Amino acid sequence: MAPRRPPDILRKSHAHSEGKTRARDKRALEEDLAESIDAATAGRRPGRRRIADALLIDLDGVVYRGDERIDGAAEAIARLDSLELPRLFVTNTTSRPRAALVERLAGFGIEVPADDILAPADVAADWLKSRRRRKLLLLVPEATTRVFTGFEKLSPAAAVKGAAVDAVVVGDLGRHWTFDLLNTAFRCLMREPKPALVALGMTRYWHAPDGLRLDTAPFVAALAQATGAEPVVLGKPAPAFFAAALKRLGAKAGRAAMVGDDIRADIAGAQAAGLKGILVRTGKFRPVDLELGIEPDLVIDSIVDLPGILSRRVSS
């Protein structure tokens, strides 16, 4: 193949050179081209690609805060939907079944079907079914027990009396926690064969209307500490939960982002699962969260800012 005419930058040395120099020029040309391609690609990426092509969106603290609306959230969700990004609401909430979350969202002007929401209890029920763990001690809010249809639900009294237990499932029981209940779970977990300790998320605390309130993680940690059991976490920040969410969306972790107000469960959890983490400064966010050594890929004041950022990245 005939050698191509060297570009201007190389012509001077080419003009009075032969052999070795020509070979060096060819190498330089190739390097130059590779560099230009790199530069062009690097320059193109931020402009043409969005930060994510699929979104997982936390509910409490992002779309609403307890019983309060977050200003502009409903409009922001509508604008996100107009961008036609696949999205799934993912929540560690165990105090309400999905039907109640659908109603709550509708009350804030956000109409979504139940299938648009993924909660740990749904993933836990699938996990327990697939492992044929049928006899459950459910330490979850009343509403969440409905998710576990087709299982044998043992009362704490029956568990104390020695009924066989395949799994102890822990959710956010809030004010219903008592020492006796925690101790019943402890005794079950000390038996052989050992039941599984299943955690519906590992959220440490949440922002209740009257202030911060303990969530699921501290109680799971107490049981794990006392028994040496390794909890199976089926909510944020467990990679298995993010994987279940991505599977629902048919999205790849590398092109998906999690939007949340919990620096650990939402941001660190998502990043560990290979997603980007977008932190909102609403809900439980505290400025000190940014000093924990976890670096969100993006920090925004509220979900209201997100549609603008995503559409800019598409059109610029």
Ligand SMILES: [Mg+2]
């Ligand atoms: Mg939250």
